[in-house]
Amino acid sequence: VNSGHSNMSGHVQSRVGPVQWLKPYTDEVLVELGQTGVKSLLAVPVSFVSEHIETLEEIDMEYKELAMESGIENWGRVPALNCASSFITDLADAVVEALPSATPMSTSKSTSAEADNDPINYFVKLFFGSILAFILLLSPKMILAFKNNLL
Template sequence: MKVGVLVFNLGGPESLRDVKPFLYRLFSDPEIIRIRWGLLRKAVAYAIATLRRKTSEGYYAQIGGGSPLRRLTEEQAAALEAELKSRGKNVQTFVGMCTWRPFLSEAVQRIPDSGVDSLVILPLFPQYSVTTTGSGFAALRRLIDSHSEFRKLDVQWVCAWHDHPAYVESFAQAIERELARFPTPDRVHLLFSAHSIPERYVKEGDPYLEQTKKSVELIMDRLGRRNPYELSFQSKIGPVKWLEPMTQDAIIKLGKQGVADVLVVPISFVSEHIETLYELDILYKKIAEEAGVQNFKRVPALNSDPAFIRALADIVESTLK
């Protein structure tokens, strides 16, 4: 039996000229901009994309002129396929993105001719949110329902893997490596930073906050350390109330408290992209310096770390059982 694994992420502009159309697609998502009428939502998305274009282009210019997310996701998929094949699986991976190339529709079109008998849908979001995994699932269900070839496939959906032991282990190992770079590792303040979402989504039942807290708890249990730690949120957009505290505010607070060593853990990001390379490494690093934090470091995103790839393979295998 041949197994297909469709891995998907948000996507990101690969060049500066891609920024505006990427933003338009992002804000056209009904789970991002909750406007019932499609034409009005698209008009609002176009306005936001137009207003944010120059600022966003400036951010991407500072990280090389585009997002590395496609390359990194394709590397993750290739490594996952190799790992599963080494375990005796007849498998083929596919890559799709919610808001940029390769689009989910392109990935779905490739699957029927690949000869797979079953399909695992694997979001690269450890914690479930309707804004990420949920939005991608909705788009994929529409695409799959429109292809009669999928009726003969056993399709399985991985909703979340925030508490999977192998994921916890891979992140714990990454944290331990970075802690070793500090003169006094036991005194380092661990600041877990997750992408924020509107607070009302959580009140409506979105499990993202609780799952993120659980990830932090399990990682700290695995580390077995007494380092002070906390969870904060980043990447807020718009005037509505989002999950707090915001990461930049947490950094300023730590500086005022005289904390010298801070290690940021990008708990909801498994690949480097704008939120890590610009927001954490450039913007927040400057805020930390101005706040008096002497040693401000970040745990790299897991990317294709062998321990993380093994974790993804474990998740796929457990889904197939």
């Protein structure tokens, strides 16, 4: 927020290495904002539902330091949803509502076979699926759904 007016814009991070990525890059925008006189900035990482290396180190430390060096004096970040009970409840509600009509995701046979044989793809799905399942199973709505034999 700048001078009492709401100024918002979107920027992309997660760029790794020399490969071209979506633009505008957050680091370039931070320097530009500082050079144009922006003094206060609030980062809202909308694509992250939990705190992790990109929020805790890249945004909170690296981008904050770059912003301060560029002339931005006030830096803040909206925290990730993490395990906020309202977020978990809404997520559990969405899962329970989708269950009666849930169908497997459709993929072509060749793509599915390739994905099944890719160990990295398998472990990524297993890892994140396990985390999501654990979080959902601990939510009150999911426990209630089990008790009511909805699952």
